[in-house]
Amino acid sequence: MKTAAAVLYEYNTPLVIENLDLDAPRQGEVLVEMKAAGICHSDLSVLTGVFRMPPLPCVPGHEGAGIVREVGPGVEKVKPGDHVLILWVPACGVCYYCRHGQPYLCQLRDQTRGGVMLDGTHRLTKGSQKIFNMVGVGTFNRFNVVSQNSILPIEPDIPFEIAALTGCGVMTGVGAVLNTAKVKPGDSVVIIGSGGVGINVIQGAVLAGATKIIAVDLLDNKLALAKRFGATHTINPGKENLQEKVLEITKGIGADYAFDVVGSPKLVESALDLIRRGGKVVMVGMGPADQKLNIPMAPMLVMEKSLLGCYYGSSNLSTDLTTLLDLYKIGRLNLDGLITARYSLEDINQGFADLVSGKNLRGVVNM
Ligand SMILES: [Zn+2]
Ligand SMILES: [Zn+2]
Structure with a gap:
């Protein structure tokens, strides 16, 4: 045909x-x-x-x-x-x-x-x-x-366009929070990049009960959207010092989790400075395959920081995607x-x- x-x-x-x-x-x-x-x-x-x-x-x-x-x-x-x-x-x-x-x-x-x-x-x-x-x-x-x-x-009864988006960006973003990081109620999270996937990391953080949801983006229109999807704080690093702001919001401790949704080595490296001792950085965004990270080893060990890869939201595809569509139907996912x-x-x-x-x-x- x-x-x-x-x-x-x-x-x-x-x-x-x-x-x-x-x-x-x-x-x-x-x-x-x-x-x-x-x-x-x-x-x-x-x-x-x-x-x-x-x-x-x-x-x-x-x-x-x-x-x-x-x-x-x-x-x-x-x-x-x-x-x-x-x-x-x-x-x-x-x-x-x-x-x-x-x-x-x-x-x-x-x-x-x-x-x-x-x-x-x-x-x-x-x-x-x-x-x-x-x-x-x-x-x-x-x-x-x-x-x-x-x-x-x-x-x-699921609209096709909703199903299409759930199959990638929604599952990746929400899954990064619930499956890869396993964020708990009361946790603090930083989301670097508030685009199509980042917004769903924010929605995942809301579902998980995170109480400090800090959205980061260079575009103010993306930050305004982040607020609408549940971000409690926003930072534009083009205008403010990112690390200082995150430390201020987390009372000098650092965030429990930071998600890089952009896929840039520089941002992943800087995310390690945004998390607390024992905190975790989750890599969600993907850039060119030949990019390399440059990370000092000692602080990773002494501060017990972790770097987690996240592919397709670490999801059990059939059950997790069905759950997301159910959450959409009852109004818990926008x-x-x-x-x-x-x-x-x-x-x-x-x-x-x-x-x-x-x-x-x-x-x-x-x-
Ligand atoms: Zn996609
Ligand atoms: Zn298989």
Whole structure:
């Protein structure tokens, strides 16, 4: 069949809306009619070549939701008509990590990093040219063939755009607080970067009962939003001394936790000066793969500080994502307020321009 998708042919050039040929789903795969896809900073990193995967040409996009239209042989998880959200890490359910409650580290993820299906082949072509797809899901695509390991069934009353965002930024942000850091009631947290993921770290801190939620950003409009999502304090380090302010708010002790949501070595290093003795820094944002940290060893040991990596919110994908959608339904998570702009697939380049200018908390492509 044919599908319309946004294709990246060269780094730092606009996406091209193309009519592509799409093969039918094979063993363990499903055809999904995509309804919504989120525009995430990780997609921007693919467009600019900061992330050199998948190979080009490719269809970027890793957040999305839609309706199953066809299932391949051996698919029992869903049937045509079911609503699903896309998981950007496929979870097999049987490897060491899946069996130990860490499906976000599933061994299958190494197979989709190359922008191919789990069996190593492609489903998308333009003439004789094979088209790769980001982490095996490339969601900027009206019809999409994905592995059943890369989807989660959702209830039909969940809006597609809400499901799309929950599948990445919401899970990552809230999971960083609840799963990676395990913040407790009364704790103090600093969040460096109050964008699409940072706002969800703030929402996670509210859920956890943190009483000092300190949002940090260079943009005052982001700090105003942070307040609306539950930040108790805000700091603009372009105008104030970050470390002094954090120490003042925490009565000279330092914060229990600091989250770097930007993905910059300098910020991770400075975050270690914001936490108390025994405090923890959580790395949520990801920059270029070759970046290195420069950390003095002794204070880490003597002050017993810890540095934690956080991937996909350290989440048990199926149960945790379902919980987040339930929290949304009962009004405990503000997900509607995350969406600041909507685009058609044809206007997707405008969506990325608005992400770069800092205008959007989250832009969504309605397919
Ligand atoms: Zn994302
Ligand atoms: Zn697995």
